[in-house]
Amino acid sequence: MKRPLGIFDSGIGGLTVLKEIIRVLPEEDTIYLGDTARVPYGTKSPDTVIRYSLENARFLLKFEIKALVVACNTASAYALQRLSGEIAVPVIGVIMPGVKKAVEVTRNKKIGIIGTDGTVRSNAYTNAIKALAPDMSVFSKACPLFVPLAEEGWIDNEIAFLTARDYLSELRDKEIDTLVLGCTHYPLLRNVIAQVIGQEVSLIDSGQETAAEISKVLKERNLLDSNPHTEPSRKFFVTDSPERFIQVSKKFLGTTLDKVEKVDMMQYNIHNPAV
Ligand code: DGL
Numbered sequence: 304m305k306r307p308l309g310i311f312d313s314g315i316g317g318l319t320v321l322k323e324i325i326r327v328l329p330e331e332d333t334i335y336l337g338d339t340a341r342v343p344y345g346t347k348s349p350d351t352v353i354r355y356s357l358e359n360a361r362f363l364l365k366f367e368i369k370a371l372v373v374a375c376n377t378a379s380a381y382a383l384q385r386l387s388g389e390i391a392v393p394v395i396g397v398i399m400p401g402v403k404k405a406v407e408v409t410r411n412k413k414i415g416i417i418g419t420d421g422t423v424r425s426n427a428y429t430n431a432i433k434a435l436a437p438d439m440s441v442f443s444k445a446c447p448l449f450v451p452l453a454e455e456g457w458i459d460n461e462i463a464f465l466t467a468r469d470y471l472s473e474l475r476d477k478e479i480d481t482l483v484l485g486c487t488h489y490p491l492l493r494n495v496i497a498q499v500i501g502q503e504v505s506l507i508d509s510g511q512e513t514a515a516e517i518s519k520v521l522k523e524r525n526l527l528d529s530n531p532h533t534e535p536s537r538k539f540f541v542t543d544s545p546e547r548f549i550q551v552s553k554k555f556l557g558t559t560l561d562k563v564e565k566v567d568m569m570q571y572n573i574h575n576p577a578v
Contacts, residue, residue, distance in 0.1 A: 305530055307332035307538075308517070309368030311359040314342035314541075315454065315548055316487025317374030318555035320397060323514035324372070328521070330531035333538070334366050340542035340568070344377040345419025345447060345486070352421065354573060356382035360390055361571040362540070368392060369526050372517060376485050376509065377419050380427035393520050400516040401483045401509035402431040406439065408505045409481040415474040415500075416443040418485035419450070428485055442477045446470040446486070453488035454551055459495060467492070467499040475500060483507045491554065539563040 308328075310321055314337045321335055336359055338344075344352050356378045360371055370393045373379045373386065379396030387394045405414045416428040423445040432439050448466050457463050474482065482504050484490055490508050497506060521527045528535075541548045545563035552560045569575075 305332070305528060306367050306369040306526075307334045307536070308370055308372060309334050309336070309360075309363030309366060310372040310374050311336040311338065311356070311363060311378070312374040312487055313337070313344035313355075313378065314339045315551050315555055316450070318552060319487050319490045320372065320374035320510040320513055322556050323508075323510045324517060327514040327518050328527075330528045330533075330535055331521075332528070332536040334363060334368065335537075335539050336363055336566070337539075337541045337548060338568070339548055343419070343450065344375055345421045345450065347377075347421065349381045349421075349425070352378055352381040353385050356386060357389070357573045358568055358571040360386055361573065362566060362568070364390070364392075366538075370395060370517065370520065372513070373397065374487060374510070374513075376487060377421040377425075380418075380422045380425040393524065393526075395513065395517050395520060397487075397509040397513045398427050398431055398485070400512035401485065401507050402428060402435060404507050404512045405481050405483050406432060406436045408507065409439070411478070411480045412436075412438055413440045413442070413477060413479045413481070415477065415479035415482040415504075416441060416485050417446045417449075417470070417474075417482065417489065417496075418443070420445045420447055422485055428483065440477075442474055442479060444470055444474055446489075449486065449492055450488045453491040453554070456554055458491050463492060463495045464499065467495045471496070471499050479504060481505045481507060483509060485509055540566045542566055542568050
């Protein structure tokens with residue numbers, strides 16, 4: 304089926320998820336929306352994150368997307384249920400794929416979760432793990448400073464190490480053997496996190512797991528690209544000026560973007576019946 308996948312995130316971090324999607328499903332057309340005018344979601348209330356997520360979905364649905372990927376962990380934590388209830392196409396979030404993998408990988412049944420304040424406060428990861436495997440012990444820690452560090456490219460300097468040591472010492476003491484990177488930005492800090500938490504701890508990249516899940520859902524529903532030999536189309540939209548997004552995109556996606564368009568989310572306000 305030649306319809307695009309729609310992907311949204313609070314900003315630039317979701318490009319780590321898009322990168323994995325492109326690796327697993329290189330032929331698929333993609334439309335990415337980064338809500339850069341309203342980032343961060345990690346410090347916002349559930350109601351606000353739900354409203355922003357519905358508006359982002361409203362924008363992407365205009366492109367006749369065949370599935371919606373919620374690349375943002377915070378939005379997945381708060382808004383996935385609401386989005387799935389209101390949208391006719393499959394909605395795939397980043398939490399459940401990471402949870403399934405963590406439960407599969409752990410040997411000592413002690414799983415650590417790191418994410419934004421919002422993701423940790425929502426208990427979405429803990430609840431999902433407990434629903435799947437009630438005998439697991441789950442320990443969560445919000446690591447908000449990892450987000451600006453990743454965007455600044457401070458991913459292997461002393462400040463990154465000091466920050467990681469401070470955040471992760473609690474989880475080390477709990478003797479977790481599996482750690483879920485429950486935020487779009489954390490894969491960039493993977494090396495620092497691995498060194499600080501210990502190389503014996505398995506790190507789960509929710510973006511990688513999500514890409515595998517999307518591939519499975521598209522196959523099951525017969526939604527894979529029916530004409531895979533044409534060059535895939537990749538569109539990028541942001542809600543604030545594109546300059547910074549373009550500048551930082553290389554760190555997250557691995558390639559520099561040349562065309563990013565700005566969209567005015569006022570038009571997609573959920574209280575606006577005209578859309
Ligand atoms: N994309 C967000 C997440 O994965 C991190 C940045 C933010 O707080 O908006 O939770």
